[in-house]
Amino acid sequence: MQAIxxxxxxxxxxxxxQRMAVYSILKKTQAHPNVEMIFQKLKPDYxxxxxxxxxxxxxxxxxxxxxxxxNVGESGLRYDAVVSPHSHxxxxxxxxxxxVDDLELDEFQDQALLxxxxxxxxxxxSAVQLYFFGICxxxxxxxxxxxx
Amino acid sequence: MQAIxxxxxxxxxxxxxQRMAVYSILKKTQAHPNVEMIFQKLKPDYxxxxxxxxxxxxxxxxxxxxxxxxNVGESGLRYDAVVSPHSHxxxxxxxxxxxVDDLELDEFQDQALLxxxxxxxxxxxSAVQLYFFGICxxxxxxxxxxxx
DNA sequence: ATTTCTGCAAATGCTTTGCATTGCA
DNA sequence: TGCAATGCAAAGCATTTGCAGAAAT
Numbered sequence: 001m002q003a004i005x006x007x008x009x010x011x012x013x014x015x016x017x018q019r020m021a022v023y024s025i026l027k028k029t030q031a032h033p034n035v036e037m038i039f040q041k042l043k044p045d046y047x048x049x050x051x052x053x054x055x056x057x058x059x060x061x062x063x064x065x066x067x068x069x070x071n072v073g074e075s076g077l078r079y080d081a082v083v084s085p086h087s088h089x090x091x092x093x094x095x096x097x098x099x100v101d102d103l104e105l106d107e108f109q110d111q112a113l114l115x116x117x118x119x120x121x122x123x124x125x126s127a128v129q130l131y132f133f134g135i136c137x138x139x140x141x142x143x144x145x146x147x148x
Numbered sequence: 149m150q151a152i153x154x155x156x157x158x159x160x161x162x163x164x165x166q167r168m169a170v171y172s173i174l175k176k177t178q179a180h181p182n183v184e185m186i187f188q189k190l191k192p193d194y195x196x197x198x199x200x201x202x203x204x205x206x207x208x209x210x211x212x213x214x215x216x217x218x219n220v221g222e223s224g225l226r227y228d229a230v231v232s233p234h235s236h237x238x239x240x241x242x243x244x245x246x247x248v249d250d251l252e253l254d255e256f257q258d259q260a261l262l263x264x265x266x267x268x269x270x271x272x273x274s275a276v277q278l279y280f281f282g283i284c285x286x287x288x289x290x291x292x293x294x295x296x
Numbered sequence: 297a298t299t300t301c302t303g304c305a306a307a308t309g310c311t312t313t314g315c316a317t318t319g320c321a
Numbered sequence: 322t323g324c325a326a327t328g329c330a331a332a333g334c335a336t337t338t339g340c341a342g343a344a345a346t
Contacts, residue, residue, distance in 0.1 A: 124282045129279045130279075134272045200302080
């Protein structure tokens with residue numbers, strides 16, 4: 001709650017309660033919420049907050065590099081306050097997004113793999129996203145129960 | 149143009165000129181077009197075709213497994229008739245999507261990596277997508293010229 | 297003859313925009 | 322005080338839906 005204020009001020013972006021609140025929610029959760037989810041979590045404490053403000057805020061935080069945007073397909077863009085490279089799993093049944101930490105690929109991405117892609121594609125690569133799609137443990141269980 | 153008809157008939161899905169046309173376009177191109185692009189390419193030969201039909205068609209082809217859907221962020225979902233595992237680069241400037249073939253990661257994905265993710269996450273993984281984001285050679289060049 | 301698909305137009309729903317008001321700096 | 326951000330409502334767009342007519346099996 002200190003660093004972020006400085007980062008914003010450095011970029012001449014005003015520090016507002018709304019921005020702090022959105023960031024704070026993303027910092028606390030591991031659910032990778034979308035805009036609507038963030039809005040709902042905010043409601044109790046900030047009943048006056050507008051959905052448009054949440055859209056604008058995640059955009060600002062993203063451009064400043066404080067959060068990253070995930071694109072898993074359904075349910076809109078998801079947001080993550082963890083900006084270091086890591087992969088994600090998406091449950092196609094319930095829409096849950098989990099982190100997959102400590103894949104050796106995560107470090108791998110920085111060097112060998114990235115160089116190879118740059119070489120092969122000629123692109124100037126600035127970001128990587130690795131997504132896994134499937135069914136989460138909870139949904140697998142429910143599917144089992146249902147079919148018995 | 150033979151196999152696809154059989155695949156559709158097997159699943160009791162009717163073979164129509166529109167469906168064949170959409171698939172044929174995806175089969176020919178490497179541009180990973182979105183629905184609008186497919187629609188535009190179709191127009192000369194199928195002036196009566198509706199955009200809604202293109203949406204419905206890519207959905208059918210995807211569910212049957214004849215094409216895959218890519219989610220690079222901007223410019224809507226992209227479609228690819230190559231369904232074998234391979235990665236993609238996305239140009240954040242012009243929206244171009246290219247293939248990145250022959251990453252050892254592509255075979256890697258099938259086994260070791262997948263097993264590790266399944267173990268770590270508890271998810272039942274059915275698909276993987278690896279995206280690289282950056283600037284393509286053409287856009288890099290234009291940026292250079294512009295800044296001189 | 298049935299059943300499914302197409303094309304149109306309307307509806308939906310997420311996201312963005314414009315602008316007056318509010319609030320940081 | 323001045324400039325930027327918020328909140329609201331309206332606008333914008335991509336995608337979906339409903340349905341009558343057309344086409345495939």
